[in-house]
Amino acid sequence: MxxxxxxxxxxxxADGQGRRRVTLLSGFLGSGKTTLLRRExxxxxxxxxxxxxxxxxxxxxxxxxxxxxxxxxVVLSGGCACCTRRDDLAQAxxxxxxxxxxxxxxxxxxxxxxxSGLSDPGPIAFTIANDPVxxxxxxLARVCVTVDAxxxxxxxxxxxxxxxxxxxxxxxxxxxxxxxxxxxxxxLVGRLRELNPSARVSVTAAGELLRTTxxxxxxRPAPRPVMAAHTxxxxxxxxxxxxxxDWQAFSIWLSLLLHRHxxxxxxxxxxxxxxxxxxxxxxxxxHVVHRPEHLTGTVPPGTRLVFIVRDIDTALLxxxxxxxxxxx
Amino acid sequence: MCVLxxxxxxxxxxxxxxxxxxxxxxxxxxxxxxxxLLSVVLAPYGLTVSDPGSGPQCVVADRKGAxxxxxxxxAVWRAADELSPRRLDVLDPTLLAALSxxxxx
Numbered sequence: 472m473x474x475x476x477x478x479x480x481x482x483x484x485a486d487g488q489g490r491r492r493v494t495l496l497s498g499f500l501g502s503g504k505t506t507l508l509r510r511e512x513x514x515x516x517x518x519x520x521x522x523x524x525x526x527x528x529x530x531x532x533x534x535x536x537x538x539x540x541x542x543x544x545v546v547l548s549g550g551c552a553c554c555t556r557r558d559d560l561a562q563a564x565x566x567x568x569x570x571x572x573x574x575x576x577x578x579x580x581x582x583x584x585x586x587s588g589l590s591d592p593g594p595i596a597f598t599i600a601n602d603p604v605x606x607x608x609x610x611l612a613r614v615c616v617t618v619d620a621x622x623x624x625x626x627x628x629x630x631x632x633x634x635x636x637x638x639x640x641x642x643x644x645x646x647x648x649x650x651x652x653x654x655x656x657x658x659l660v661g662r663l664r665e666l667n668p669s670a671r672v673s674v675t676a677a678g679e680l681l682r683t684t685x686x687x688x689x690x691r692p693a694p695r696p697v698m699a700a701h702t703x704x705x706x707x708x709x710x711x712x713x714x715x716x717d718w719q720a721f722s723i724w725l726s727l728l729l730h731r732h733x734x735x736x737x738x739x740x741x742x743x744x745x746x747x748x749x750x751x752x753x754x755x756x757x758h759v760v761h762r763p764e765h766l767t768g769t770v771p772p773g774t775r776l777v778f779i780v781r782d783i784d785t786a787l788l789x790x791x792x793x794x795x796x797x798x799x
Numbered sequence: 800m801c802v803l804x805x806x807x808x809x810x811x812x813x814x815x816x817x818x819x820x821x822x823x824x825x826x827x828x829x830x831x832x833x834x835x836l837l838s839v840v841l842a843p844y845g846l847t848v849s850d851p852g853s854g855p856q857c858v859v860a861d862r863k864g865a866x867x868x869x870x871x872x873x874a875v876w877r878a879a880d881e882l883s884p885r886r887l888d889v890l891d892p893t894l895l896a897a898l899s900x901x902x903x904x
Contacts, residue, residue, distance in 0.1 A: 719832045722814035723840060723872065727889040730876040751817055762816040787890050794899045795889070798836055 474644060474673065474680055475511050475583060475615050490610040493582045493599055494520075498617030499626045499633040500588030500738040500779055501755065503646035507617060508585055510678025521545070521579040523563050525552040527587040528707040528777040544585075551587050553594040560584070560595065561602050568608055582609065588738060588779070589632055592616070592639040616640035616670075618663060620647045620656055627666070637663065640670045649676035660684065708778040708785040710792065715746040716774060717799025724795035728788075729760065735783050741776030742766065746799075812871045837875060843897040844883040848875070 475494050498504045505524075512519065522544035545563045550556040570576040586595060592614050599611050616636045619626065623645070626633040637643065643663050648656050656674060663672050664684065673683045721743070729736060739755045743763075750770040751763045778788065818829070830850065834857060837848040841859070849858045859878040860866035867878035879887045888894065 717832075718817045719829060719836055722817075723833070723836055724889060726812075726814055726872040727840070727876055727887070730873065731886075731888050732890070745817060748817055755813075760813040762811075762813050765817070784890070787892070791889050791895055794895045795840075797899060798839055799832075 473511055473514060474507065474642075474675065474678075475613070488610070490608055491580055491582055492612035493584060493609050494612050495584050495586065495592050495595060495614045496617070497586045497590060497592045497614065497636045497639070498588065498644075498646075499619070499623075499630060499636060501740075502588065502617040502619040502623065502626075503644075504585050504588070504617050506754075507644060507646060507675070507678050508583065511583075518580060520581040520583045521567050521576075523547065523560070523567075523582065523584045525556060525560070525585065525587045525590060526777075527551060527589050527779060528709050551590040552584070553586070553591040557594060557598055561598055561605060564599070564602075564605050564609060581612075591632060591635045593635065596639070613641045614639050615642040615644060617644045617646050618659070620645050620651045620659055620674075623659055624662060627662070634666070637667050637670075640667055643667065643670045643672045645672065645674045647676065648674045648681055704782045706780060706783075706785050708780065708788055710741075710774065710776040710778075710789070713773045715744045716796055718745045718748060718751075720796050720799030721745075724792060725760070728791070729755070732780075732783060735781045736778065737781055738779040739776070742770060742774065743776060744772060744774045812873065814872050839898065840894075841879055841887075843894055844879060844885055844887060846879055846882055 475496060496504050496508060508522070512522070523546075524544045525547040527550065528548060545566065547556045547559050547563060552560040564582070567576070567579065567582065571578050584595065586592060596611050596614065599605055599609050616639065618633075618637065623633075627637065645656065645659060645663070660672055660674065663670070671683060671685060674681045725739070736755075739753065739760070741753055743751045743753055745751050748765070750766040752766055753763050753776070754761045778785075780788065834848055834850045837857070841848055845862050847860050847862075849860070851858060854870075856868045856870045857875065858866050859869050859875055859882060861882045865882055867881060869875040869878040876887060
């Protein structure tokens with residue numbers, strides 16, 4: 472069994488009633504869901520799962536990275552699968568069944584749904600369990616929630632939806648543990664166990680398991696506070712161009728943006744077509760940007776960059792971006 | 800820290816994580832371009848940026864001669880905040896107008 476409870480070849484995948492198992496992979500923006508899923512898909516269990524990816528932005532940037540056996544994942548973009556794209560999620564799951572029954576795709580015993588960073592897992596789990604068709608074919612196996620060791624505590628404190636995700640978890644996966652001191656990881660794990668003592672907490676780094684703490688038997692989660700709508704003040708900016716960008720101009724712009732507004736830039740990710748360099752994957756959350764990754768596989772030309780921001784005028788942000796990149 | 804000059808090495812920054820083929824044959828090119836672009840961006844705040852040519856640092860200075868040595872982009876922004884009475888902001892319409900005067904507000 473892997474970090475996301477994907478079955479190995481020798482293990483039975485479907486539940487006792489022959490239903491396909493569903494793992495819900497949730498976690499706040501930038502907490503490492505896609506990185507973890509990529510590592511899991513790279514591990515050859517002999518039974519690759521079907522993958523459904525949900526993104527808050529309309530422009531999908533992770534589908535290229537999550538290809539299984541040459542098949543791209545099913546993409547639900549432009550909203551959260553817990554609310555605006557909930558019907559689409561049900562249709563996507565039904566579409567997998569349809570493709571299988573028509574012989575267009577092999578039977579997948581396991582489905583991984585990667586939710587958007589702003590999704591509440593509760594309504595998604597409800598859809599799978601109560602849809603009149605889906606409930607006979609799918610069974611929710613685990614809710615796995617990633618928590619960033621760098622920014623996880625702050626996200627839990629400031630973003631209600633991060634707390635909702637944590638409280639829904641069967642498995643909590645602390646990511647990026649190699650980027651902080653051991654004491655900080657201990658403090659985070661302690662806080663996670665206080666908030667959700669029924670979850671198993673695993674500490675990971677670069678998609679590899681470091682250690683696991685079992686849930687506290689019989690413990691009950693902390694009372695849930697009353698929460699406001701989870702997307703207040705949050706908007707997205709999607710930059711899609713065929714142009715090649717100058718890296719120096721872009722990096723100066725982004726670093727100055729994060730210097731001044733890092734707390735309100737909840738997420739930045741994308742694939743950039745950099746002049747004289749080629750495709751580069753960029754991934755950041757708040758003022759933490761990970762080292763860019765040079766992509767060597769087949770990547771569609773052009774640049775796709777998505778920003779999820781809070782209380783920032785996206786028209787001004789776009790104007791600022793074009794002004795700076797124009798300097799290159 | 801450099802054992803010869805006792806200079807503190809800057810933290811590894813994401814902006815230094817992309818290099819092109821030309822950078823390997825002309826290692827100073829990316830550095831020159833960055834210094835030139837920083838000079839353009841900081842000029843509306845009355846600041847200059849110069850490259851001493853050795854080490855990872857550049858020098859951010861104001862028109863009265865005050866100067867701060869900065870290694871890496873985050874240090875450049877902190878230096879600019881220290882030297883400029885105006886708040887440095889990538890979303891500042893005045894800055895954007897200064898950088899692209901041909902574009903109407």
